[in-house]
Amino acid sequence: MSARAVLWDFDGTLAIRPGHWGACLVEVLDAREPGHGLTRGDLTPLLHTGFPWHEHDQPHPHLSDPDAWWQHIGQTLLGVLTSAKVPAARAADHLRHFRGTYLDPASWSVYPDSAAALALVAAAGWRNVIVSNHAPELSDLVSGLGLGAHVDDVITSARCGYEKPHPAIFDLARRAAGNPNTVWIVGDNPIADIAGAARAGIPGVLVRTSTADQNFVTMLERSYGRDDWQDWRQHCAIAAPTAHAAARYILDAHPNGA
Numbered sequence: 001m002s003a004r005a006v007l008w009d010f011d012g013t014l015a016i017r018p019g020h021w022g023a024c025l026v027e028v029l030d031a032r033e034p035g036h037g038l039t040r041g042d043l044t045p046l047l048h049t050g051f052p053w054h055e056h057d058q059p060h061p062h063l064s065d066p067d068a069w070w071q072h073i074g075q076t077l078l079g080v081l082t083s084a085k086v087p088a089a090r091a092a093d094h095l096r097h098f099r100g101t102y103l104d105p106a107s108w109s110v111y112p113d114s115a116a117a118l119a120l121v122a123a124a125g126w127r128n129v130i131v132s133n134h135a136p137e138l139s140d141l142v143s144g145l146g147l148g149a150h151v152d153d154v155i156t157s158a159r160c161g162y163e164k165p166h167p168a169i170f171d172l173a174r175r176a177a178g179n180p181n182t183v184w185i186v187g188d189n190p191i192a193d194i195a196g197a198a199r200a201g202i203p204g205v206l207v208r209t210s211t212a213d214q215n216f217v218t219m220l221e222r223s224y225g226r227d228d229w230q231d232w233r234q235h236c237a238i239a240a241p242t243a244h245a246a247a248r249y250i251l252d253a254h255p256n257g258a
């Protein structure tokens, strides 16, 4: 059994869907209602509440069935579209196409170093486990993007009922990795990934993120920065520009398998 593992965030760390949920809504509208006139800029401000990760201190086992999870998301998106003046009946009809559009691997971009980073860790005899606040079908998406070869397991919040930074999802990821003696996390979210894991006893490397970017910090603290996470910066001392650089840092911190 491997005694070491790296936990990986997915979205923004290994791959990204450019424009996120707002862009996907626009794609659906473009396909279904040409000339609708809405932009991602119109919709994104309406997407800051209503997703399970916005209530990350609340377990949601009642959403663990994929259809139940998407029904919950569909209600949130229906509220977004109706707030943007799309008639409710038409919005509901459009949203029947959202799930397939969001999950289409062709709409996702894998960072150029991601596969090499996973391969580097696996070649050193470590396990790779993805732990993400994401959709129920994340495991299929990981495979569809060609990242599955060196991934031992995928823990997605939609199925397990806990959102990072809740400690329970890190416990599940650690268990999925075989309860290794040595475990690290790599992620782009200072609170959900790095501070959350740190409180579960897991050191982390922050990637692809500048905590000097005030727009990012404002978004971060709006989504995750409840009173009890105000100390997140103290957990983010280790940073790397890429996933591959993070993998290299972690392996170098354990020479000769130490």
Ligand SMILES: [Mg+2]
Pocket: 009, 010, 011, 012, 013, 187, 188, 189
């Ligand atoms: Mg992320």
